[in-house]
Amino acid sequence: MPLDDGLTPIVDAPLIEPAQADAAQGPDVLAVCQRQSAPRRTTWHAHARGQLVSADRGLLSVDTGAFRSLVPAAYTVWLPPGLAHAVQSHGPFEGWSAYIDPAVCGSLPAQPGVFHASALLRAAIHRLAAWTSGPWTPRQTRLAAVVLDELAAMTPAPLTLPLPRDARLRRIAQALSDDPGCERRSDQWARWAGLSPRTLSRRFAQETGMSFTAWRTCLRVLCALPWLAEGAPVKRVAWDLGYSSVSAFIAAFRQVMGTTPAAYRATVQQR
Structure with missing residues (x-):
């Protein structure tokens, strides 16, 4: 579990409602972007959807038990469906997360890892996150397909630091x-x-x-x-x-x- 010094205020809350992260219905890709002045952490939890999480600035600590690492901005952590994990930012949080329907995770890695997040992937997730909830338009569906294509083509990144x-x-x-x-x-x-x-x-x-x-x-x-x-x-x-x-x-x-x-x-x- 990520540690804190007891002095810096830390926001301890999920990026989306847990029910959404576990939902079998709905879009293939749920995206959220967030910016806040305080560090952010999520303590140990798991959800049915696979998750990508990334910082636009600073570092993230990611812990799955066997996998513990510091990850720099512009790289993303892939967490397969059902995997228990904890995540914390270092410094104010500015970043994004995408939650992937397990039904479309077959082409994605079965193990957690750190990958280079392409500019196209980051831009597509930011765009998806900006759209309000409701029935998806054909344009949104096409953009989600772009995200899935980019995820399948991600390359592993050696730029991590063991904790x-x-x-x-x-x-x-x-x-x-x-x-x-x-x-x-x-x-x-x-x-x-x-x-x-x-x-x-x-x-x-x-x-x-x-x-x-x-x-x-x-x-x-x-x-x-x-x-x-x-x-x-x-x-x-x-x-x-x-x-x-x-x-x-x-x-x-x-x-x-x-x-x-x-x-x-x-x-x-x-x-």
């Missing part, structure tokens, strides 16, 4: 996800969470497969991706993420992504 299981480590991961530019050292984080530095180092590597330093570097790079895609200057992104120099940020970005921030931004904008 630790230990509650103390999850508290650190939560705080860093909320403020990736925080400059606390690992020993300071250990004291903050009630751990010894050695325990933090050992347990983090055991539970995520990465050192704490490597995990934090990947987190910062994930946070940088949507900012760069929107055209933010590399220098500003570096400073916002807590780097003391632009060159240090470029080196970290290249280590994770295999390219420079400027080259990544150019590639995304061409797409």
Whole structure:
């Protein structure tokens, strides 16, 4: 279950009525977009429809028990029908979700995963969400078919970050996800969470497969991706993420992504 620090107000409510998420009748695709000033989370639940959920900005934590990950904006999480899960945003929530009739989920993955959300998919879901309820027009039906075609063609995305299981480590991961530019050292984080530095180092590597330093570097790079895609200057992104120099940020970005921030931004904008 996603954790919070007990200080930041969090909206804990479903994006649509549970009865709609379980409805066998109705459109093949139910879509909703939402924007709010507070973080959002949904605690453990399941519904009959499959679900896509994505942030337009920031990060999402997604937990299905076996699958725990941080997901950057412009990527989407697929949750098959009936799968119990919990989702939380880091920072104010701005994003969307689509609920897919299980009768049309046959061509979609049987397991949860993170996928690249194409611009066409995002635009179609935003359009569907803007239409009021009621009998669908032929145009709406055609657009829902476009969404399903895009879902079937989604490509898996390796840009996720595993979350630790230990509650103390999850508290650190939560705080860093909320403020990736925080400059606390690992020993300071250990004291903050009630751990010894050695325990933090050992347990983090055991539970995520990465050192704490490597995990934090990947987190910062994930946070940088949507900012760069929107055209933010590399220098500003570096400073916002807590780097003391632009060159240090470029080196970290290249280590994770295999390219420079400027080259990544150019590639995304061409797409």
